[in-house]
Every structure is written in structure tokens, then in C-alpha cells.
Amino acid sequence: MEWLGLHLFSELPATGRLILDCRHEPLLLMVAYGVAIAACFATLDMAERQSHGEDPTAHRRWRLLGACCLAGGIWAMHFISMLAFQAPLEIHYDVSLTGLSLLIALFAAWLAMNSLDRQHMRPRHYLQGAVLIGLGIVCMHFVGMAALQTGAQQHYQAGLLLACIAIAILTSLAALLLAHGLSKGNGTRHLMLKLGASVLMASGIVATHFTGMSAMTLVLTDDTPLSLVSGDNRMQLGLTIAFIALLISASCLSAALADKKLQSKEHDLRRVSNLLNQLDQVRAQLQQAAHYDALTNLLNRRGFNQVFAERLAEQVADGQRLAVMFLDIDHFKRINDSLGHAAGDELLKVIADHIQAATRSQDLVARLGGDEFCVVTSLKTRDEARHLAQRIMQRMKDPIDLGGRRMVMTTSIGISIYPDDGLTALELLKHADLALYQSKGNGRNSLHFFDNGLRSRATLELQLEEELRIALLEERGLCVHYQPIYNRANGQVAKLEALVRWEHPQHGLLSPDRFIGIAETNGLIADLDLWVLRRACTDLARLVQHGYADLKVTVNCSALTLGRDALASEVQMALLHAGLGAHHLELEVTENALMGDITRTISLLKRIRALGVALSIDDFGTGYSSLAYLKRLPLDVLKIDRSFLQDVPDNQKDCEIIQAIIIMAHTLHLKVVSEGVETVAQHAFLADHGCDYLQGYLLSRPLPFGELPPVLESLERRRMPFILDRDTVPPGSPDLFPDNPGHRASASVAQQGR
Template sequence: MEWLGLQLFAELPASGQIILDCRHNPFLVMLAYLVACAACFATLDMAERQSHSEGLNARRQWRILGACCLASGIWAMHFISLLAFQAPLEVHYDMPLTALSLIIALLAAWLAMNSLDRTVMQWRHYLQAALAIGLGITVMHYVGMAALQTSALQYYQTPLLVASLGIAVVTSLVALLMARHFRSGSGTLHLVMKYGASLMMAAGIVLTHFTGMAALSLVIPDNLPLQLPSANNSLQLGLTIAFITLLISGSSISAALADKKLQSKEHDLRRVNVLLSQLDQARASLQQAAHYDALTNLINRRGFNQVFAERLAEQTASEGMLAVMFLDIDHFKRINDSLGHAAGDELLKVIAGHIKAATRSQDVVARFGGDEFCIVTSLHNRDEARHLAQRIMQRMKEPIDLGGRRMVMTTSIGISIFPDDGRSAEELLKNADLALYQSKGGGRNNLNFFNSSLKTRATLELQLEEELRVALLEERGLCVHYQPIFDLHSARVAKLEALVRWQHPQHGLLGPDRFIGIAEANGLIAELDLWVLRRACEDVAELNRLGYGHLKVTVNCSAVTLGREELASEVEMALFQAGVAARQLELEVTENALMGDIHRTINLLKRIRAQGVALSIDDFGTGYSSLAYLKRLPLDVLKIDRSFIQDVPGSQQDREIVQAIIIMAHTLHLQVVTEGVETDEQHAFLAAQGCDFLQGYLLSRPVPLTDLPPVLERLDNLDSDFSPERGTALPGSPDRFADAPGCRAGASVARRGH
């Protein structure tokens, strides 16, 4: 088979002269291998840059440059190897065929770079591409051989010719696999492996060429004379081609390195931009978290302070008015206690929505924490603030479905006005808080504007708080008065109720209504209760020495004190130190104080009662206790609150209530004490209903221990006219200046709930 003057797949002729003295210049062979190595390394770099480029134009440019590097390297290796071929013949090169071989090399290289640019390569893709590239390299080789013009004919041995094609295909397959593998990666190991891959690829290309050359046999026909070679410039031409090819490869490698550094800088810059963006997002998130409430999405106290300062500066400059409103949800703690904090959170979301809906877009609405909200609004007169507060209170009364229940909440509101009630943010907030205190103290579900008297009262309470701490610490000024409790069955005084008083150096004798609320609000109530307990036990010991050993003292116990696990041991210690029997002490607890942790309370009361101390429930009927719980409590006495006695016997409803309470108490085997008895008619009614004990100003008002013996002598030596059956009044008119209800140590006094 003859192709381009080449005798392919043909036997050697029977006649003719075979040229056997053919050699290769080893320097040019090594130079050809070096050119191939450089070209392969440059091609791997181009493939890497092609895969890392993001733009289509950039990928196309790297593909073209890679194809040029690979084609020039393969072609230069082939041509330099031909220049290294030395035979005893005159050798010339056909330029058109030489150029055609270069074009074929470019096509094969372009096909290789296209294959490397595919996103997904399966094995069939690798095989197809390797076959096409190997065939192209083989065709390029033999076209280049056809450009070799001599007087001899070129015959090729079929086995070696097929072997050269197979080596070209295998080399192309290995080159594709390595190029795909080395498209990504970094570091010294990656670079070393890429050097090794370049050497292997170049070796495959050189092996393909020299396998083809091994298949070559030069035969000079008999009719042609042998033309000996003349002087040639193969070395110079080989060096020139090598220099040009190495220059192309080196320039390409330099461009790849520069692009890699530039892309790395771009990636670093992009990473920095991403980090900056993330930092901005994190800063925005922190800003959101720092200035907004996560539950209601309203601004929190910190955010409010910032916005409020800006609004205040604006109104100061324009001489406008601002209203600051403090809102507190009435009895919100009951929701958390009964339905749980999750339900409380849902309720707060709804309430926040109601408040936002009732305000204007320019109003500032903030949640300060818990169930406290604050609103700042600009206005022209005070009535605008009142109308806004009323609108909020009306919106709050809309029914809310929560946890399967339908409930209506109310709110208390305190309002301060800029500039009338203050010019600084701190002063306006403090004054709005004082107004809120007045709203809650006035029965809740109410609004109040700040006035100067509130500030005076707050200043006085702060002063009283400081002085009360000193009084407790130094046990100076505090004293206990005792009010007799009369036994209707034995017609004598059976008990004394210990009631705390404070002999203030400036304000005189203060009743508990002046300082119990302060003690409860500032954590002093438990210490005050224990002081009264110890003093009462000491006074009972003194009465025992005076011959009143039958008397029992009742001491009030607040909800805070009842919540202390150590109360039982403190009661025991107070009795032991005073040397008083436990039967002479009775602890009074309010109905609402019992309704906290009822199971823990029952266990604590059982421990106290086991010592021999009696227990009574005070203010019965004014709280929210359950009869199911009442029958489980280890109680001895039930006290009827004075609010049920005031209109007896004139009010039929109150008479029936008192009758029912007495019957119920006796059914539960409890003794009944009725407090607040002030008239003969009340005494007669209670005696007729079977009440066990009376307490009130009809008998005596509270007196100090030193004044107590004469009172006891008078009450114990009454004539027989004062008896449960007769109901005759005590001589003398009752003292109408009775203490307000709840004026006992530990009694619940209306106070702010926050």
C-alpha cells in the first residue's frame, strides 16, 4: 500500500539496495525529549488553568494556548528527531507536507484540550478521545516522514507500524487521565507528581516516534544512483526549533503561573469580600439581637434608650411634647404559673401585636422584659396621651384564645410628659414608672399621669427602706403590740395576736401599712417576720412569769417566709431560745400564701405542726384557695376576714356568708376566729352562730406588752353579763380608729408587681 510515497503494509522488494547504516544523533534525541517534556508540562498547566477559569472566553483562550503548546511540542519533537536521523543519503524536506504535519498535530492537540474541558468523562469518552488523538499523532508522524525527501523509498514493517499506532493511543489515554487528574491540586507533592507525569507523557510521545522509525526501511532502487549526503545544518536547525518551542512552552507556563497567582488573589479577594459580607451579616444580627426583643420583635431596652435619646433631642430642639408610657400586664404571673411559660410567651406576642395595632407608625414601642412595655409618642397636648392609653386599654380587652382557653387581659399604665415631668430620659422613665406604681396600687386596669406627690412618696419610701434595714440590723425602733383574742366558750382571753409597729424617730409610731409593703418589695419581709417571731416568743416567756401561762400567741407568716424550707427549724429555735412550749405558739398564714407550691407547703406545715405549734389560715374568703386543698392542709384555726363582718348584721348576704364559713370550718374540725368585731350587734350575731373566738376593737386595740396586763385583768374579770348567751357589750365605746385591713406583719399589701 502506497500513501504519500510511503510503502505501508508492504513487503521489501526483491531488488534494490537497503540502507543499513542509519543512526541518530543522541544530542538531538535528548533535545527532542526535553522539548516534549516542556510541552507536556505546559499542556498540563494549560489544562489546569482551563478547568479553573470561570468565563467562557478565558477557557477558550487557555484551550487554544494549550493546543498550541501540545502541538508545537509533539511536532518539534518529531522534527528534531528527524533531524537527528543520520543516513548515507542526501535528505531534503517537503515544506507543504511539513506544514500539513503541523496542522494535523494542532488538530489532535485541540481534540485533546476539548476532551479535558468536558465536565463529565466516562470510560467510553476516554477511549474515543484517546483513539482519535493517537490516530492524529500517528498520521502526523507519517505525514512528517513523507516530507522526508531522499532517493530511497520508505518501506514500513507492519508489526512495528501497528505498534506505533497502539503506543500513540495508549500514550494519549494515559495523558488524558493524568491531565484530568492534575487539573486540580496544589502543594509541593502535586508539583512533583506533575513533573513525573510530564516525563511519562513525553516518553510515550518519543516512544511512538521511534517505534515508527524502527519500522522504517530505506531501499534504493537499482536504477537510481546513490547520492551521498552533503554538509547540512541539522544541529543548528534543531536547536532553533527547540529554542522556539521551549520559548512557546515557557511563555505559556509563565502565563499560567501569572494567571494562577492572579486568580489566587481574586479568590482571596472574593473570600475577603465573602468574609466581610458575613461579618456585616453577623454585625446586623448582633445589632438585631442587641436592640430588638427576640420574642416580640419589638425594640428592647437598649434599642429604646438609643431611639428615645434621638426623639428627646428632636423635641428639645423643636420645643415639642413627648409622652412616655409604662405598661404592665395585670396578673400576668398567673398565666405563667397556671399555663406555663410557653403559653406566657405566646400571650406576650399577642399583646405586643395589640399594642402595635393601637399605636401609630411613628410611635416607639419597646418591650423592657417580662410583661413590661414602654411607648414614646409625640403629641400636642396631654389629652392625646390619655386617648392613646385608653385605646390601648380597650384593645387589650379583646378576648385571646390561649391553650384552649378564652381569656381577657388588662393593663395598668403610667404616663409622664416631656417637658412638664422631666427633661432627661432617666427622669421621664422614672416618673412614668412612679405613675404606673400608682395605677397598680389603685386597683389595676387603670392609667395615671405623673404628679409631684408620687415623687415625694417614692422619696419617702426609699428613705423608709434604708431606715428599716438599719432598724432590723440594730433592732432599734421596732416593737410588737398585742391584740387579745377572746374565747366565747370560756369567756376569757385565750390568745394574743402579735402585730409589729415601728417607732420612727421623725414620723412617730408607724403602723404596718406604712412599711410592710416596703419590706416585701425589698426582700426584708422574711427577716422582719423572724424578728417578730423571736420577740413574741420572748414576750410569752415574760407573760408566763407574770402568771399568764394559759395564753397563746399568734404570729403572722408572709408568703415569702412560708417559702423558706428552714422555717420549721427557725420556729423550733425561737421556741427553744425563749424557753416557751410549742403549744403556746400559733402561726397565721394567709390564704393566698398557701396557694403557691401547695404540695411543698403542706409538707412544711406538717413539719411545723408536728412540733406542737398550731396553724391558722388568715383572711379566709379573700383569696383563691380551693376547698379540696383546704381540707388537706394541717390547720387548726380559720380566721374570718373583717370585710365579711363590717356590714353584719345589717347585710343578709354577709350574714349568710359568715354562717356558711362557720359551719364549713366546724365540719372540717377547725376553730373559728372572727376579726374586726367592733359592735355589740356583731358580737351577739357571732355568738349566736357558734363562733369560737372574737377579735377586734370591741374588746381592745393592740397594746404594748407593758400595757397588756391591765387589759387582760379587765377582760378576764368581766361580770357574767358578758357571755355568749347574753351578748352584752363591753363597757365603754369601741375604738373606731382601727388599723386598715391586712395591717399585720407579713400581711399582703398592695404593691407593684415588677
Template sequence: MEWLGLHFITELPQSGQVILNCVHDPLLVLLAYLVACAGSFATLDMAERVGHAEKTGSQRLWRWVGAGCLAGGIWAMHFIGMLAIRAPIQTHYQLPVTLLSLLIVLLASWLAMHTLSHPRPSFWQCLKASVWIGLGIAAMHYVGMTAMHSNAVPYYQPTLFALSIVVAIGASLAALLISSHLRDGSGPLHQLLKYCASLVLGAGIVSMHFTGMAAFNLVLPAGNLQTLPGENNHLQLGLTVAIMTLLIIGSSISAALADKKLQHKERDLQRVNALLSQLDQARMSLQQVAHYDALTNLINRRGFNQIFAEKLIEKTNEGGMLAVLFLDIDHFKRINDSLGHDAGDELLKVLAAHIKSSVRTHEDVVARFGGDEFCLLISLHDHDEARQMAQRIMLKMKEPIELAGRRMVMTTSIGISLFPQDGKTCEELLKNADLALYQSKDNGRNGVNFFSQNLKARATMELQLEEELRHALRENTGLVLHYQPIYDLQTGQVSKLEALVRWQHPVHGLLAPDRFIAIAEANGLIADLDNWVLRKACEDLAELSRQGCEELKIAVNCSPLNLAREELADEIEHALRSTGVAPQRLEMEVTENALMDNIANTLGLLRQIRALGVSLSIDDFGTGYSSLAYLKRLPLNTLKIDRSFIQDIPTATQDMEIVQAIIVMAHTLHLQVVTEGVETFEQYDFLERHGCDFVQGYLLSRPVPLAELRPVLNEINQRNHSRTITPLSLARGTSALASTDLFQGNPGPHAIASIARPIH
């Protein structure tokens, strides 16, 4: 039987024909198996490379390399297997037919690699491809068999022939499934699995070949003489083909391994580049955060200092002037306290935009230093440019702003320092601009001030005074209390004393409070100072009690900053307990504005103080903005009328009417009234006639130290028994006007009369 040029044995041959049995060289058979295993391993490796390659060109390249390795392995296995045949007759091979078989297996191998190029080929895709690949391998095998020529005729057994095709298809399916499964693994175990799979696939390919060879028989026709085989070099040729094939496959595997490492390095490099890019972005973000204000998007202090340093170097080398403008929004804290911090932030954004729109876009630098502080750096040619810039900003700031349903107008205080005359460094210029800013605030705000050396001298003096005041409080040296009598118009006796602090400075002499109270408040010393005054006043009151003045009370001033401290009530209680003074003999004086600034917290603290039994007095009444609705809720005992309403009496009719109204209102609220700054008999008569309870001032006495107090008290109280009152300063031979109490205010323009008048 003959089909497609192949002869099949259907029955035993007739007489006259001889069937020749062939054997195989075991060394070449083993060599063929090793080549098949190498080709299988290369195929698995190339399939993995195709799956991991990111570029289309690389995938195409490794697909062809894999196809070449698989085809070379199968074809070399087949050729070596053919060389392993030991036929009893002389045989030879046709080269063109042999090369044709190589082309067939190359096409089948390309189909295999093409199937493996899919990321996840399905089973049915693998099965369909394996049919074509198996048929291709079988075709390669039997086309290669036809290349063998001899006197005998080759015949094939149909069953084994069909079985060889089935084995080829099965081996192809196994190769596809194993390759798709192993393409994504890594590590030693994965490599071991690849080795084992290569041995299995090699066995499958060899099994197909030798199943086909088992179906092969040589039949020598009758009459043909059996020619003995000559000496051949099949072993040498097989070794040569095997070595060449293994070298090619090994080179391909080495190239794949090198490409894999290179790809890993590229990925590592890409990862490093990505990290560097992220770090660069993070650096940019950090730089944005580090050098820009998140709320207003203006440069912050750090960014400003960097630009400032660069500008200073430029102006130093090339010449020119710079101006530093320090801005502070007037009364901005009220916005946060009344409308909340969110509204305050929105207002800051608007104000920042106003400032930014007032300057030259490219030449000037605008920065926000924090809170409501802004700073500008401008280049200029003369002094007036800085003033014009400041005035332009102040005018822009006065534009009405709609915020939280309200229409408001803000103002700003500005301080200016100039380079080079006011400083050569960033720190010096900023410090000097800040000093000028505080001068603007001291002058009533909403103004502009340039730095001057006087400001620096004053700042230096204040710094020195701060250090010395801190030392005086720590060592309890230099601070003294003076006491000014408060005269009771009903009893005609001195019933109270106001304790007024003084500082006996070793260089500057006796300093009034206006020289150091503000320094203490600005540097966190006011709590210690007030506590010292409180303890010292209680100690002196205890001493006066031992001297027979058991009914005297002492009024102690309380700083507005101290009203925000919850510890104040405990400190008062401790001072009273440690000195043995009854709480009813102590009166705390607080200013009107201090009470109103934070009425909710203040009210609770005042109630704690009143619960101790201590009296409370509202000082400087009339100069603040207290509400009568709140005033009636405050646990007060006394109301002290400010001296500004008294100094022009009796010539100022309006002041007289105001004082009358305050007295009536205070009595309606069940408050006693003290009037300070009384310096003339006319003022005294007016207050007595209109029901004032107490008077205090230079008409009675200047503040005196504790050592001089008893004679003063005795003299004032004795004058009441004679029903006459004489200015104590004149009676003691001193000038009232020469004794200036700066904490209480300077005496008015009226000289104290030297006439003794009867008390009505």
C-alpha cells in the first residue's frame, strides 16, 4: 500500500523479498535525547522572555529566537536519531530533502512560539495549536525519513505511524501547557521545575521520533544483492551536529539570561528614575511648603530671607537702596475673637491681595511672616518712594471688605528701615523695621514710621531694663511700694490706701510704673510683678494692723493680662492666708477695658475673687467702652472715676455733668464711687456736694513709702477733727506739683491752693 509516497505494510511480504532489521547506536540515541531536552529548556526560557518583554520588537525577536531553538532542537534530535540507525545495507542522505524537513519544523516551532505569545492562552487555543504543531513535527520526521536512500524500500506499519503522530500532538500540547504555566515564576524552585519540564518534553519529542522509527522497516526486493555498509562516520557527524546545536541553543539561553538581567537593570533604573522623580516632586513640594505661606500663597519668612540675602549682595556690589516695610494689621485679634479664625483667614487672604496689588509686580517682594504680619522688600532710588508705597498700601487697605455678612474697614501700622543707612544685614534691617512698626503702634496705629537711632537706643534701654527687672523680681531687690491715701467723705477719715509700685533703679533712680509696666507685660513678667505687689501689699497691711490701723483697706492694681490667668484667685487666697489679712481688707482694681475684653472668662474669675471676700473696683471708669448691661452683672463694689473728668472742674461744665451722671448711675447699681486726681478745693467741694463717696489725689497727699505713711495718715485724720482740710503737701513744706505720680497721671494745671477751707 502506498500513500503520499510512503509505503505501508499491510501483510507479510511474498517470497523473494527480504525484510532487513535495523538497530540503533545507544550513544547517538542518548545524544539525541539531550539535544531534545536542551531545545525544550530553551523553548521554556524564550517563552518566559516573550512574556516579560515590554517592547513589541523585543517580543518579536525572542519569539523567533525561541522558534529557532525549538526547531533546531527537534531537527537535530531527528537527524542524530537517523544517524543512530545501523542498517545492514549501505545508505546515504539527500541534503535538499533534509533541509526541507528543517524548514517544516521551523514553521511548526514558530506556530508554537506564536501561541505562547498570548498572555494567558486558553486550553482550547493550546489544543488547536498543538494539532498543527504535532502534524508539522510528524511531517518533518517523515520528510526527513525520505531523505534516506538505499537499495531497500522503506515500509511503515500503519498503527505505529498513526501513534507517532498522536505522540507528536500530545508532546506539543504538553509543551504549550507547561510553558504557559512556567512563564511567570521566579526563584530556585521555578528554575528546578523548568529543568524537570525540559526532561519531560525532551522525552516526549524523542518518544515521537522513535515511535516513528519503530514503524519503519526496510524491504530488499528480490534479485537485489545486499550491499554491505561501508565504513561510516555517523558518530562523528552526530557529535558535530549535537555540539553545534547545543552551542547555538546555549548562546540563545545566555543571550536571554543577559537580556533578562539587562531588563531587570532597566526596570531598576526606571524605578530609580521614578523614585528620583518622586523625590524631586517631594523636594519641590517641600520647597513650596518651606518657602511659601499656605494660606495666602505669599513667600514666608524663610523664602523672604533667602531673597533678601540675594538682594543685599546685589545692591552691595552694584549700589542702590532697599526698603524693608513691616506691616501689622491693626486690631486683627478682634476679628478672630468675634467672627472666628475661619473668617480671620478669609480676611487675611483679602488683605494679602490688597497688599500684593499695591506693589510693583516684578520688582517688589511681598511676604507673610505669620499671623497678621506682612513684610515688603522694595528697590528704590530715594527716601520718598518708600513713604509713597506705604501710603498706597494704607489707602488700599481702607477699601471696605465684605466678610461674614459684615462690611468692615481695616487699617495697618507700618515700620520702614532703609538699606544701607539703617543696616547692612537682613537681621539688622528687619529688626529696625520692627522697631519702627512698634513706634507706629505707640503713636496710635494706622500710621507710618521710619527707623531712627532714637528707636534703637530706646529698644536697647528697654532690653536692659527687662534684664534688670527680671533680676529685681528674682532677687527681690529694688522694687518698693508707695501708698496714696483714699479719703472717705462720709467719715472724714482715710479708709483705704492704693498700693503703687516703684522701682529704685541703681542707675536711673526711682522709676515710675510707666517706665517698666509695659516692659513687664511684653516679656511675660507682669504675673510675677503683680504677685509681688499683692504679697508685699498684704505684708505691709499686716504691719499697719500691728501699728493700730486695723480698719484700713488696701487697693491693689491688677494688670489686664492677669485677668486671663486662672491662677489669680489662688494667688490672692495664698497671699491673704500667709499674711493673716482678712479678705475684706483687700480690694483689687481692674481697668474698664480689661473687664470688657473677655467678659465671659473675666466674669467667672471675678466671681471666684468675690467668693473669697475680696472687694473689686473698676478703675479708670469712663475711658473705656463698658456696656451697662454687662456692668450690672459684674460683682463689683467700687467704681473709680478717671482723673480726666476731674482736672478741668469747675471750668468744664460738660465734665461736671458727666461726673454727676456717673455718681448717680453707680449709686443706682449699689456701687461706691472713688474719684482720683483731686487736686483743688473746688474739685473737692463739687464731689462732696454731689455725693461722691471717696476722693484721692494730691490735694490729700502724694504716694509715700510705708515708712512715711503713718505721719501722713495721722495728719489727714486730725485735720478732720478740726473740720478743716489743708493740702498735706503744703502742710509738710513740699510742692504737690513736684511730686509726680506717673502711674496715676500728672497733676492737672491747677495749682493747689494754700487756703484752708472748712469742710461742709
């Protein structure tokens, strides 16, 4: 087979002379190998840049540049290796064929770079690309060999020729795999892998060339004369081509390195831009979370304070008026307790929608926390604020379907007006809050405007709270007065009810109704009850030591104190500390205090009663009475509230109620105490109907502990003092018959003595 003057897959001619004295210049061979390594390394870099390029134009640019670099390197390696070939013949090169070999090298390199541009390479893609590239390299080699003009015929052995083609294809396959595998990565290890891959690829290309050269045999015909080799410039030409090829590879590497740095900076800038965008999003989310309520999407307290301050500044500049409304949902806690917090959250969303629907678009609506909302609106007259509040209250009464139930909620509203009720946001909010408490105190589902009287009362309550806290801490100013409770059967003092008093340095002696509510609101009631319990036990222990062994002391226990599991142990410790027997103590609890967690309450009362302490139910008939609960409670005494006795014996219904209570109590084996006995007729009525114990101003008013012994001694001498005369009262004792007997200085938790 003859192709371009080359005898491929043919036998040597029978005649002719073989050129055996052929060798290669070692230096040029080393230069050719170095050029191939540099070209392969630069090509791998071009392939890497091509895979990282995001712009299609950049893809094409790096593909073309890589193809030129690879083609130039392969062609230069081939041409320098041909220049290194030495034979005893005159050697010339055909320019057109040499140029054609370069074009074939460019085509093969372009095929290689194009194969690497696939996102997902399959095995058939690698194989197809390797065959085409390998054949292209072989074609380039043999076209270059055809350009070799020596006057001798070139014959090629079939076996080595096939080996040359196989090496070219395998080298191309390895190059594609390595280039695709090394397209991503960085660092020293990646660089070393890429350098090793370049050496391997260059070795394959060089092996392809010299396998083809080994397959070649030069044959001179008999009539062709031998010609001596004249002086040539092969060394200079080879080095020049190597220099140009290396310069091209270096330029490509420089471009790749510059692009890599530029792309890295672009990536950094893009990453920074993305981070900035994320920070903006996070900032917006934080702004949303910081200033808006996640449940209702209304402004929260922080956002409201900021917007309200801005709105207030605008109103100051314009000279207009503002109304600040505090809203509190009535009995919202019952929803959470009965239906759960999830239902409560759903209810808050509906309520927020109702409030927004009742207000105008320019009004400021916020949820300050829990079930508290606030509305700020511009107005000209106070009536506008009243009408808006009434619209909100009316809209709140729309039925709401929640948890399978249809319910109607109400709200209490407090209103303050700028500039009448304050000039700053803090003042307006505080005064609206005070007006809200006024609405809640007046039965809820109402609205109230702020007035200066509310501020005075709030200031006084705050002062009393601070001073009460100090009085409890230092045990200074608090004292206990005792009101005797008489046994109707024998007329003796059977019990003493401990009633707390506060000797205030500015306001004088304060009755419990002035400070018990403050103590309950601010978490001081448990400490106050415990202090009274200890003092009462200590005082009675002293009386017992002086001969009053049959006396008992009754101590009031608030609902909040009754809710503490530690109460039983505290009662026991108070008795032990005073050295008083448990049978001398009686705890009084109100009906309302018992109606909480009834199961837990019964368990606690049983533990207290197991100590030997008696239990009585105070203010019976004024709370949520339940006979079913009453029969389960471990009680000893039932105390009739004074409100039932006020119109006795003139009011027939009250008389019948008292008779029924006494009969019911005796049926349940309970003793009966009637408080508020202030007239002889009341005393006679109770005595006639079997009331066990009597207590009231007719018999004795509450006395300080220091005044008890002489009164008890006087009563002991008389034995049956149903009604005391003024002559029996020791000098210095308080008036037992005040001008206004209807006024009672003592109050329990519900307007009664403590």
C-alpha cells in the first residue's frame, strides 16, 4: 500500500540498498520530550479553564487556545524529533506537507478539546474521542514523514505500524481520562498530579512517534547515488521551534493562571455579593422578627415603641391629638387552660384581625404580648376615641368558631389622650395602662379614659407595695389583732381570730383591705400569711402558758397560699417553733380558694388536718358554693358571712338562709360560727337557732395582743358575757361599742379581716 510516497504494510523490495546507519541527536530528543511535556501540561490547564468557564464565549476561547497549544506541542515534538534524525542522505522537507501535518495536528487537538467539553462523559464518548484523536495523531505523524525528502523509499513494517496506531489511541484515551479527572481541584497535590499526567501523556506521544520511526526502513534503488550530508542548521532550527513551542505553552499557562486568579476573584466577589445578599435577607428577617409579632404579624412591643415615637414626633410638629388605647382580652386565660395554647394562638390571630378590621388603615395596631394589644389613632375630639373603642368592642363580640366551639370574647380598654394625659410615649402608655386596670376592676368589657385620680391611686399602691415589702423583710410595722369568738353554749371565749394590721408611719393603722390586694398582686401574700401564722402561734402559746389552755387561734389562709404544696410543712414548722399543740390552731379558707384544683386542695387539707389542725370554711355562701365539694372537704367549722346577718331578723329571706345553713352544717357534723354580730336581736336570733359560736362588734372588737389578757380575765370572771357593759372593759381598752357598729375594721381575702 502506497500513500503519499510511503510504502505502508508492504514487503521490502528484492533489489536496492538499505540505509542502516540512522541515528538521532540526543539533545534534540530531550528537547522534543520537554516540549511535549510542556504542551500537555498547558493543555490540561486549558481543559481545566474550559470546564470552569461559565460564559459560552469563554468556553470556545479556551477550547481553541487549548487546541492550538496541544497541536503546536505535538507537531513541534514531531518536527524536532525529525530534525534529530540523522542518516547518510541529503534530507529536505516538503513545505506543503509539513503545513498539512500541522493542520491535521490542529484538527486532532480540536477533537480532544471538544470531547472534554461534555458535562457528562460516557465510556463510548471516551472511546470515540480516543480513536479519532489517535488516528489524527498517526495521520499527522505519517504526513510529516511524507514531507521528509531523502531520495530513499520509506517502507513500514505492518506489526510496528499497528503498534504505533494502538499506542496513539491508548495515549489519547489516557489523555481524555486524565484531563477530565483533573479538571477540578487545586493545591499542591493537584498540581503534582497534573504534572505526572503531563509526563505520561508526553511519553505516549513520544512513544507513538518513535514506534512509527522504528517501523520505517529506508531503501535506495540501485540507480540512486549516495550523497554526503552537507552542513546544516538542524540544531538551530530544532531549538528555535522548541523555543517557539515553549513560548506558546508558557503564554497559554500565563493566560490560564491569570484567568484562574481573575475567576477566583470573581468567585470571591460573587461569594461576597451572595453573603451580602444573605446578610440583607437575614437583616430583613431579623428586622421582621425584632419589630413584628410572629403570630399575628402586628407590630410587637419593640416595633411599636419605635413607630409610636416617630408618630408622636409628627403629631408634635403638626399640633394634632393622639389617642393611645390599651386592650386586654377578658378571661383569655380560660381559653389556654381549657382548650390549650394552640387554640389560644388561633384565637389571638382572629382577635388581631377583628381589631384591624375595626380600625383605619392609618391607625397603629400592635400586640404588646400575651393578650394585650395597643392602638394609636389620630383624632380631633375625645369622642372619636370613644367611638373607635366602641367599634372594637362591638367587633370583638362577633362569634368565633374555635376547637369545635362557638364563643364570644370581650375586651377591656384603657385610653389616654395626647397631650392632655402626657407628652411622652412612656407617659401615655403608662396612663392608658392605668385606665385599662380601671376598666378591668369595674367588671371588664368596658372602656375608661385616664384621669389624675388613677395616677394618684397607682402612685399610692406602688408606694405601699415597696413599703410592705420592707415591712415584711424587716418585720417592722406589721402587727396582729385578735377578735374573740364566743362559745354560745357557755359564753366563754373559745377562739381568737388573728387579723393582721399595718402600723404605717404616714397613714396610721391600716386595715387589711388597704394592703391585702397589693400583697396578692405582687406575690407577697404567701410571706404575709406565713408571718401571721407564726406570730399567732407564738402569741397563743404565751396565753396557753398563762392558763388559757382551751383557747384556739384561727388564721386566714389566702387562695394563693393554699395553692402551695409546702403549706402543710410550714404549718407544722410554725407549731414546732412556737411550742404550740396542733389542736390549738384552726386554718380558715374561703370558698373561692377551694374551687381551684379541688383534688389537689383536698389532698393538701387532709395532710394539714392529719397534723391535728382544725379547718374552717370562711365567708360561706358568698362564693361558688357546691354541696358536692363541701361533703368531700375535710372541714370542722363553717363560718357564715356577715352579709347574711345584716338584715336579720327583719329580712325573712336572710333568716331562712341562715337557718338552712345552720341545719345543713350540723347535718354534715360541722360547727357553725356567725360573724358580724352587731345587735342584740341578731345575737338572740342566732342563739335561738343553735349557732355554735358568735363573733362580732356586739361582743368584742379586734384587740392588740397586749390588751387581750385583762379582757380575757374579765370575761372569765363573768362566765356568760353575751353582751359586755362598758363597766367591764378595763381602762385603756378600745371602745367596744363604736359609734358606727356597721363598719368592721377587719376583712378576709374577700373584703374581710385577715
